[in-house]
Amino acid sequence: MTDWFTADLHIGHLTPARPRGFDTVEDHDTVLTGHLREMLLPGDRLFVVGDISSGIPDQEDHALAVLAGIRDATGARLHLVAGNHDAVHPMHARALSGHSRFLRTFDTVSSAMTLKIEGQRAVVSHFPYDGDHTSPDRHVQWRARDCGAPVVHGHTHSTDKVSYSLSGSLQLCVSLDAWGMRPARKDDLAALVRG
Template identity: 40%
Template sequence: MSIWFTSDLHLRHARLVEIRGFDTEVDAHDESILDALGVAVASGDQLWVLGDVTVGGRAAEDWALRELGEFAQKRNVELHLIPGNHDSCHPMANRNSHVRQRAFLDTFASVQLFARRKIAGRTVLVSHFPYTGDHTAEDRGVKYRLQDEGDWLLHGHTHQSGVLDPSVHPRQIHVGWDSWRRPVHVDEVAEIIESDSPIP
C-alpha cells in the first residue's frame, strides 16, 4: 500500500479550468485530473485529498463526489478528505456542514478538518490551510488554521506553483494540484522533510 496526497482538484470549476490552460473545456480538465490520479494511485493505495474537491454548488459537488467514488471503487483506492473552504462539509463553507458530511462519507472513508501523520520520523500535520499564506492579499480562514508549534504541515489552498516557499514558512509543503499536476507520494514528502535537517 502506498499513500498519496493532493488538494484543490476543483472539478467542474470553470474559472480555474481557464487559469489551468484548458480554455473553457471543463470536461477535458476534469478528465485530465482523474486520468492523472489513475496513473499514479494503484489498487490498495490511500489517497488523501486536502480540500476543495470542487468550487462548491450542489450539482458540481455531487458530480465530483460521484466521479471520485467510482474511481475509488473501480481501482480499490481508499479515499480520505480534509475538507477545504469550498467543500460544503467544511464549516467555513456551510453553517450546516454537518448535514452535508453524510454525502461526503459515501465517497470518502474519513472526513476530518485535519489529521496527524508520521513521515520520515516526524510528526506531520495535514490540513487544507497552510499555517500562513494565501493566494489573496490577506490570509483567509484564519480561525480554521492550525497553530504553528514547529511541526511540518502538508496543505493546499494557496494555488501556488511552488512546493515550498521558505520566505513564507520553512515547514509548509504545498501538495496542491497547481504545484504538482498529480498526486504526491509520501516518499516525496519524506525526501523534502529529510533534506531539511536530521531528526533532533
C-alpha cells in the same frame, strides 16, 4: 500500499482550470481523472486535502460521483481533509447535514489530521500556516497553530511545492498546481522534508 496527497481538485470548476492551461472543465477533469486512475492501485490511500469542487451543490455532487468512480475503478481508499470550498468543512453552517453524503465517497472526512513524515509529526490541513492566493490571508480562524511542525496543505494553488511560514516552519503544498495535475506520494513529501 502507497499514500498519496493532493489538493484543490476543483472538479467541474472553470476558474482554476484556466490558469492550469485548460479551456474547458471537461479537458481539465479528463486529465485529472486520467492521472488518478493511472497512478492509484488497490489498497493505496488518497488524501484529498480540500476543495473537491467549487462548493456549488451540483458541482460538488458531480465531483463526489467522479471520485467515487475513481475509487471503484482503482480499489484505492479515499480520505478527505475538507477545505473552504467543501460543504463539510466546519466553517459552513450546514457542515454536519452533508457529512453522510461525503461518506458515501470518502472513508473518512475531517478538517485536519496528523501523520509522521521522516520520523516527525506533520500537520495536514487544507490551509497553510501562512499564505493565500489572495491578500490578506483568509480563513485564519481555521488554520492550525504553527508550533514548528511541517504542514501539508493546499488552498494557495501555488506552483511551489515548498514554502516557509512566518515562523520558519516548513509548508508542503500538495495542490495540483504544484504537482503537474498529479498527486504527490508520501515518499515525495519525505524527500522535501529531508530537502
